[in-house]
Amino acid sequence: MRILKYMALALMLTPFAATAGNYPDKPITLICPYSAGGGGDTATRMIAKLAGDMMGVKINVENKTGGGATIGIGAVSKSKADGYTLGFVSTSPITIRTHMMKAPYHPLKDLTYVGQFVASSQPLVVLKDSPYKSLADLIAYAKANPGKLRWSTSVQRGGPHVAVEAMFKAEGAKATFIPFKGGSKVLAALLGKTIDAAMMSEGNKSTLDGQTRILAEGTPNKNPVNRKVPTLTEAGYPIAPAIFFGLAGPAGLPADVLAKWDDVLAKVVKTDEFKALANQRKWSLDFAGHKAFTKTVVSDYNAAKIAIAKIGMK
Amino acid sequence: MDLILEGLSLTFTWESLIAIIIGVAAGQILGAIPGLTASMAVALLIPYSFYFSPWVGIPMLMGMFKGSLFGSSTTAILIRTPGTPAASATVLDGYPLAKKGKGAKAIKMALYASVFGDTFSDICLIFFASLLAMVALMFGPAEYTILIAMALASLGMLSSKPPWKGLVAMLLGVIIGTIGLDPITASERLTFGNPELEEGIGLIPMLIGFLSVSEVFRQMESSLSDLSGKAIQFSKKKIDNRVSWTEFKSCIPVMFRSSALGTLIGAMPGLGSTVAAFLAYGEARRTSKHPEEFGKGSLEGIAAPEAANNAVSGANLIPLLAFGIPGDIAAALILSAFMIQGINVGPLAFSENPVPLYAIYGALIIANAVNLVLGHGLVHVSRVAFAIPRRLLLSSVLVIASAGSYALRGSLFDVQMVFVFGILGFAMIRYGFPTVPLLIGFILTPLLEENLRTVLLLASTYDESLLFVFTRPAFNVLAGLIVVILVLVFWRKRRLRRLPSPPSDS
Structure with missing residues (x-):
């Protein structure tokens, strides 16, 4: 009888014994x-x-x-x-x-x-047929036409948003940020010409290569698709988080x-x-x-x- | 031509065919269970698709999505419980038909319309993908806004006898739709400090509670004597259990229009199959020769939403293949499966390596045929499954409703919502308020708000003037179309008023 009791006790304890120090077990x-x-x-x-x-x-x-x-x-x-x-x-x-x-x-x-x-990389892109050939072109337009340049990025008030706003602020230019929910809607808005420029986290090579032009990179590392474009800090702007x-x-x-x-x-x-x-x-x-x-x-x-x-x- | 054959040869294999059959069957069953969606199943399966050849894994995923859209309509028709939100418009005429003993006929109509819509949008995808995608890209926030506003206006008054009751129901839906975080500034609205409400009311718990639990409550009111009866009577007459050629033929125009509508909506990212189903339903009712039958068991009322919601799923691949933009969760999941397998999508994909795309087309068409064949089997299965006494079925609907909404994200709050909306739905039916306008208000409001506020923001970049919308070609075409429809509606009403009113009308 006693043996049975111990066996029952052992059985009861087994699951607890298995959990201690054995992460993960579920x-x-x-x-x-x-x-x-x-x-x-x-x-x-x-x-x-x-x-x-x-x-x-x-x-x-x-x-x-x-x-x-x-x-x-x-x-x-x-x-x-x-x-x-x-x-x-x-x-x-x-x-x-x-x-x-x-x-x-x-x-x-x-x-x-x-x-x-x-x-990840965060390239600032415009459409392939856009009049803006370089970052300087984009800034020049935003300076000459305050508030008329429309741009977006997939996360409102995120790192890329702050970085680009800091860039416009440093140049004394003003652009309008149009929020969209998620990267695919931002890409659709760019391709549909609802916006003029976007900072995209989308790494799909064919999407970026085929349809857009990269003007700058919003993070400290070189853009892997186009290593020639400057990062925002290389271009002299305050942050590239x-x-x-x-x-x-x-x-x-x-x-x-x-x-x-x-x-x-x-x-x-x-x-x-x-x-x-x-x-x-x-x-x-x-x-x-x-x-x-x-x-x-x-x-x-x-x-x-x-x-x-x-x-x-x- | 060689490339096309090479592509097709990838999916015309035993392995792919078996994968599609498994996918469709799993999809139909998952779709029929409320709270379990094909998206959930596919999301879980995607990491494992690594171990398969792409031409086993991807066809299986596609079969699953197609199967689930049909599967979800069987429960919508038989027990008023849409397996997925996309089938909620099918409840409107499917359930009344099932009550008349014509459940099998309704399910078969849903099946034919689903396969029709699928095939239509797949053909559009194959032949006009880049053209349709170009058109869809012309639809920005301004176009979405006018489209959704029009849908709200035309669907809001659907089938409400005193129109004010329909309006009240819709406004209630609008208010419920604004609960949660503001889409632009992310500030809390109508949450009463409850963090559970920050994400808004979940669509699936709301639908399950509002449509099926309310019906259970309603049936609880009826006298005890008929509780021993069978849950769903299937008529013994052969004609009530099949769709005759004449009936099918009369639905062809509606299926064409709904499929076209669904394809267009599917090509635009962000609207989705539920919206398409309701729009097609409203449009079918507007153009029908027998609008009075809608809501009472019209076959057209089943064909329209079913063709439209399936057309959306095929058409979601249009922006995906053409530009790399996934239109909905299903397309997004397929995109991640492509990426894991190293298949490129977007404009360069066709010129770089079109073979995988042809293979996908092959898989889509096979999946439609499999869906049709297996769907017939599901009709028989559901006839057996639901031939249980009503008192057992009603209580199990409550269990399924609770479990299904809990399974979705493991939240007891969602289960509470099911019963809150069950009571709301019951009260509305009891006091003669139509339930559909509330659903429509709830589904469309967040979309309308998001797009309208983006338009207002855009206006600030056009010298604070809203007139910029008229520089957009797609907006002008849509606005013109809406004016034409309005004129037609008023003209028809005036003509009807001039004629002596027919005595037999209702």
Whole structure:
């Protein structure tokens, strides 16, 4: 009888024993704050598949869109800090947007930065048959016709938005920003001539090569499609913020979770599948673990604070 | 020609055919379950498509989308529960027909119209993709605004006997549609500080509650004695269970118009199949010889939305293949499958390597044929599945409604919404308010607001003048078309008034 009791006790304890220190042992949810099909979504799904295979659990992707990605990230920040709910994060709603609006989280207090895996390019483009042959042409038109130049980018008040506004501000020019929801609508508006210029994260080579002309690059790295065009800082303008893709969780993620992801993410970015996707989308792979990524976020956040105050963007 | 044959040879293989059959069957079943959408299933499957040859994975995804659009109409017709939002317009005439025992006829009509719409838009895609995409790009915020405003105006009064009740219902829909974050400035509206409301009311919980749960509540009112009866009576007469050639022929004009409308809407990014279905329904009712039958079980009322919503799904590939712009989630998911497989889309794709595109065309056409064949099987399955006593079905509808809305994003708030809208729908039916205008107001308002406010912003760059819209050719054509329709409507009304009114009318 006693043996039976112990066996029953052992059986009861088994599931608990399995959970301790064995992260992950059940499906993980990755919240993507952008809609299905965009760059962020493709990246999240690829990470979910590759990391899920490596860790031997299913990783589900949930798209929680809206509020310029703050709704999805807000959901991440409010989730349980057990490592089973993480989210995709990118520059704008972390280091940029939070200086201009009340986000449902504080980027430095409510989130743990798990790791960065991509730094993407942000070319400023016009249509192939546009009269603007260079960045100087575009600026000259905006200066001569205040408010008449229409432009857009997929995230309102995001890094690229701030960078381009800072450029116009530095030149004393005025252009009108027309918001659209998502990169594909921005591209449609550009092709349909509703807008004159756009800063696009769309890395589809044939789209950019066939239909548009790149005038400048909005991030610190050279544009991979056209290496001849200057970055905004090279052209003498105030900022060209790095545009990162990474993963974050709620504040206070356990150390074993962070260690696991440091290890897994570093392997994920080295897989052939991820390299192929990054090559296809013209992303520069740029892995940074928890510590390095947190450092980037903190310094970018503080730098953007100063720049945005100068432009007076709200 | 060699390239076309090479492309077709990629999909005319056993592996592709089996993949399409699996995709269509899975799509039809997933589509029929409320809350489970083909987009969700496909999103989950995409990462695994890496392991297959592209010509197994991609045809399967396409079959799934096509199957789900038809599958979702079976439950819309039989138990007033649209499996996906795109089928909500099919409820209007499908459910009344099912109540008359003609459920099988209604489902078959939906099937034929779906396959018709699919085939029509696929042919348009194959032959006129770049032309249609050019036309669609001429539609900017100004054109969307006038199109949606027109739709709101014409659909809002649909089938409401005192028109003011229809108007009240629509305005209620408009108000519910504005709940959530403002689309331009992202400030909170009507959320009462509840963060759950920030994202707005979810379309699927709202539809399920408003259409099916309200119906369950309504049936709870009826006397206990008939609760032992079967849930859905299928008539024994052969004529009630099939679509005769005469009936099919009478729906052909409506299917053509609805497919054309659906194709055009599908080619424009951002409007979607639900909008197309409702627009086609309104248009079919306007042009029908028997508008009085709409809402009571008109076959045209089934054919129109079904042809239109399926036409949208094919046409969504038009801006995708022509410019690399995905029109909706389905197209976006297909785009990511292409990208993972290294297939380029956009204007250079045709000149660089058209073979994959021809292969896709082949897969689309095969999927339509498979959808038709498997669809007939689904009619028989659903006849057996729903031949259960009504008291069992009604309670299981409540369970399915709750589970389906929960499954969508794992939110109990959504389940609460299902019942809130169930009660609202029930109250509206009880007090004689039409329910459709509310749905239309709810679906169209966010689209209208987003586009109208963009137009106002654009006006600021044209010396603060709204007149710039008349410099846009597509706007002028649309405005002209709307004037013509308005004149026709008034002319017809006047002529009707002059004639002695027919005594048999209603």
